[in-house]
Amino acid sequence: MTWPGEFGRLNAVFLPILLSFTFQGALCQLLVSPAGPTQVDALAGSNVTLAVSFSGATDPALTWFMAELPVVTWALNSGVGPDVAEGRRTVLRVETSGSLSFVEVPLGYTSNYTIEMTKSGLGKSFTTFTLRVFDVIQNVILRAQSGSAQEGAARFTLQYSMQQGVVEQQTWFFAGREIQSNSHYTVEERSLVILSPNRSDTGRYTVLLTNPFSRATTDVNVSVLYGPDEPILEARPAQPFYVSGDNLSVSCQADGFPPPNAEWVFGSQTLSDSPQGVLNLKRVQPSQGGVYTCTLLNVETGEKRQKNITLNVYEKPSGDPMCSVQSLNNVGLQYHCRWSGGSPQAQLSFPALNNTSSAAGNLSLTFNASPDLDRKTVTCMADHPVKQNNCSITAASPSMFLPAVRTTVPSDGKIMVTIQCVSEASPQAVVSWSKGSAAVTSTSPYQISRDTTQLEIRDYNVSFLLQNYTCTCRNPLGSQKREIQLRGPSISDFGVLTNPNGTIVTLTWEVLPTSVVTGFDIQMKGLDILSRNLDGAQTKASSNRFRTIKKEPGPVRRTDIFIQNPKLTYKFRVIPRALMTEGRPSEVQRIGPGEGLSGSAIAGIAAGIPCGLLFLLLLGGSIYFCVYWNKNKSRQTRYPLSRAVEKAVTTPTETTPHNLLTGGIKSPPDYNRLQQTPSERSMALPAFFPPPPVRVATTV
Incomplete structure (x- = not known):
């Protein structure tokens, strides 16, 4: 078989298969599309369907979205019913075609709805609908949102309300002419806004409301109130200042509808309230000099206008100027100077900070903090026609401190x-x-x-x-x-003092400044507190351990202990506490005449005994060597002496004993006499005299 023939057979087999898969892939594309209008209007309470159709796949999975919220999911013909969102099951139904039906659709279901279909291996397909649910418009009422219109206000709003209905379009009319949104009118949801209303806006306003299923109209009359205008204040007689005892009057007038009432206020006191606005002052005093405020009130709109007039009755400010400095957000410094009262008010300035800024009665200057201002004293100059005065303030950075x-x-x-x-x-x-x-x-x-x-x-x-x-x-x-650094309970210093009789012991102690201490245990070692034995008698017993005899709170740093027997020895210590946690005890302090050897002393003695024995052994050997050497030296040939001569020779010339033999030590034996035989002791003396005997004494 030749290779071209074999290749032809393979093409005949695989080419139909390849064409089949290619054709199938071209046809198998999931597609969902609307089967009706994509914008649907419905009357509330009616039934409505968002109809769809799909192709390219069998039994796909679908999801209906209300806006972005999934409300229904279902795999078509899966044998399992659709999964409808909780609270929407009485309204929503899904058909086998994928269409979404609404049963007695409520008003709240106005939204965009999207169906998304999926099939494994075929991707996704979706389409979107808009559902608008309307209700019949009934009982429309038009009224002002905030009362009457007022000239000069920022805005005036007419707003409608209705018992029921959904409005698709609203149209506004003024005096029969349709209103278009412009710089004077703005149409908003359920309202018409008149920007900066004036007298010409007085008239009849009408609103027309429509939807696909109904329409309604209503109107209202609007009257624009105005005033008061800018007040005009005049003092009669007109002069720059007044002297105590003068009579004068001040008037306050302004145009408005209805005519405004005038109210005069001086300080916090209301002086007059009348439509005429005239204030009469009789025999004025220096305390009556200052700012008089006239308030004009439109009683219909509540609109107020105020204006001040200053009546100068000369009087210097009371007291002295007051200076202060404050922090602004911990970044800047605000220097403040105040000298209130007086007429006219004093002119205040800080020449060292700013020689161009001044104010009357109250001055504040703000600066960025800088090293030049640290510990710099600045003076506020207060200039008044009657008297000049000043005050000073120094700003300073934080100084060193101890927590x-x-x-x-x-x-x-x-x-x-x-x-x-x-x-x-x-x-x-x-x-x-x-x-x-x-x-x-x-x-x-x-x-x-x-x-x-x-x-x-x-x-x-x-x-x-x-x-x-x-x-x-x-x-x-x-x-x-x-x-x-907070530390645990500890004692930094501990001491004891006694009174002259030794019956009262005062304990004093200190703790570290950062130590956490809530109390102290005062402990003693020594004579026990009196106790009763079996027969009822009181006894005292010595204790070799520390016992807590007193507790003191955390702030205490001393305590007194009454001693029963000042002739005995006592030891004291203090244990700091933080609730149940004990700190390291203080050093031990002792009072009394003393006590036996301590354990360390006994240990030292025990260690020194072998050394002492060795020293005595060496000392004894040295003595024996000296005696033995002296004895050998004294063994020399002796000539016989008579007893008389011997007695004369051996008798010492000094009557006092040798200073080495004092203290009860016996004299050493005469070794020359011990070496003589009986015959030698009785023979006559030789012609020469031997040297005097050598006496040796050793003191240990």
């Missing part, structure tokens, strides 16, 4: 540690708190005081409290930072 730590136990049983950081600064420094690198805020277990200078920490767990905290005092001119 204060206090520990208490509130009624809830927790340990409360209060850290206070206060730094002298002007303006007052704001304190921020942090633990490590994290900021601390007023959330449990932390509480920051209103002025931020105190941080309270509450917890049952002592170890939780022992953290490293940082307080930063800051104002616009700078900051100071201090770290506080």
